[in-house]
Amino acid sequence: MHDVIVVGAGPVGLYTALLLRRAGLDAVVLERRTERSRHSRAIGIHPPALRALASGGIADELRGRGVLIREGVARSAGRPVGTLSFGTLPGDEKYVLAVPQAVTEEVLERRLEEAFPGTLRRGVAVVGTRDAGGSVLAATRTVREDGVLEARLVVAADGARSPLRDAAGIRAPVRRYPDCYVMGDFRDSTQDGDDAVLYLETGGIVESFPLPGGIRRWVVRVGCPVERPTAEDLTQLILERTGVGVDPGTNSMLSAFEVQSRLADRFVSGRTVLVGDAAHEVSPIGGQGMNLGWLDAVRLVPIITASVRDGQDVAGDLALYEKERRAEAAVARRKAAINMALGRPLPAPLMRVRNTVFGSLIRNDAIAGGIARAFTMQ
Incomplete structure (x- = not known):
């Protein structure tokens, strides 16, 4: 039996698994795609996420492969409107880092494989889960065979249309x-x-x-x-x-x-926990989605560790995780709505x-x- 099954090998799933393995937990990542996507939709990494990625030198490598955006320039009808500098931001990260998502995923996947070989299993689709009391059973499917994996928890990082979220009976109304x-x-x-x-x-x-x-x-x-x-x-x-x-x-x-956009009514249901777009889909305008997911992982992994490794009662911590991360996602959704309104x-x-x-x-x-x-x- 594994400690945690992470479903989905996008940027959020990979980083969640890396944090879990670093914490000493037996985690696997199951990804239905056999190859990493080359489509780069998310490109902006914001300062709070960069600070989260700093451990292990991940942020340094991404900085070396990206562009540091220190200013935003506004123009209209061929004339300047104004310039917004990020030089006044708190901390050392006075910029937004622009890196293609394909590069971000490649870095995270390589770091995971180098430190914890075999954690990522491609070509494995999770087609259903069942709570078995003290564990959760995940029904899997590959091109060769069907199977079942068992874990104490499942982390759903399987995207905005998350089948695991639906299977857990969690509503996520679309706006x-x-x-x-x-x-x-x-x-x-x-x-x-x-x-x-x-x-x-x-x-x-x-x-x-x-x-x-x-x-x-x-x-x-x-x-x-x-x-x-x-x-x-x-x-x-x-x-x-x-x-x-x-x-x-x-x-x-x-x-x-x-x-x-979607905001799940709950982020936790039984032995399933949502992170990233499975929990909160926001407009790509403003580039907040991937960053929110990484911050979910930073908050969630110590709670999982305290429960699985140390045997602590974390019901209250999970409830607080859900409350805080839902509130943060709601703020991000409002910011994205304002950004879109300004662009109409x-x-x-x-x-x-x-x-x-x-x-x-x-x-x-x-x-x-x-x-x-x-x-x-x-």
């Missing part, structure tokens, strides 16, 4: 938003260096973020869902709204998405007024500091 986006990665043709740039335009916001290797990610708000995005259509939208020419032939990632289309006269107000606010040091902390989950 939908009138916001759709197309995003893509292209060779950087700008002179913006390591700055993030927000184009506040009447047709909707355009966001631009630096990535390592001379790549820049572009995210464009559109009015309705795009089923088959093309690099040519996206670069045309960028040109029309911002005046920036981007070469569609350099496209290396392309995606379109509608925005929704506005008539030109209203846009000019709003930009004037926004520009004056970020020139006030006290207000700008508060905005910088809000943007970086502090």
Whole structure:
């Protein structure tokens, strides 16, 4: 019997397993995919998460493979609106680290395999769980055979559509938003260096973020869902709204998405505990989801350790975990909703007024500091 089964080998599941193994627990990670995804959706690592990742040198390696964004620049109609500096942030991490999710997962997976070989088992799907009193049974399926694994606890890190959450009878109502986006990665043709740039335009916001290797990610708000995005259509939208020419032939990632959020009614049910998107799905705008999941793991693993290794009664600690992490996720969801509202289309006269107000606010040091902390989950 294992101490813990972690289901899902995304960034949150891998980091949760690494923390569990470091705590001396027998943990395994089961992942239905046979190979790591190369699709990089989450790119921003915020200071609180960087501090959590500092142990074992993970944060240092990610910093060496990413871009440190120290300023965010706002523009509109070809004119500057203002610049938000992260230099006033508390602590040493006065930046947001931009790293492709594929790189983050590769680093975490390698660290886990080097320190604790065999922890990750790919090609293993969990098709059901059953509480057996003092343990939980996980029914598994591979291309070769079906099986059953037993553990004291299951940690569900299996994403926003979490089958384990549903199997545990936990509700996670969906909240939908009138916001759709197309995003893509292209060779950087700008002179913006390591700055993030927000184009506040009447047709909707355009966001631009630096990535390592001379790549820049572009995210464009559109009015309705795009089923088959093309690099040519996206670069045309960028040109029309911002005046920036981007070469569609350099496209290396392309995606379109509608925005929704979920917040599970409970994070704990019997011997199943939710982390990451399984517990709280928030808008990708603002880049909070992956970071929230890592902070879930930091809070949860000592509680699991106290229970499994030390035999302590942790019912109260689990209840507090659920309360605190749900509250933090609710705050993140509100921040994401505000970010999306600021990016919606506005008539030109209203846009000019709003930009004037926004520009004056970020020139006030006290207000700008508060905005910088809000943007970086502090």
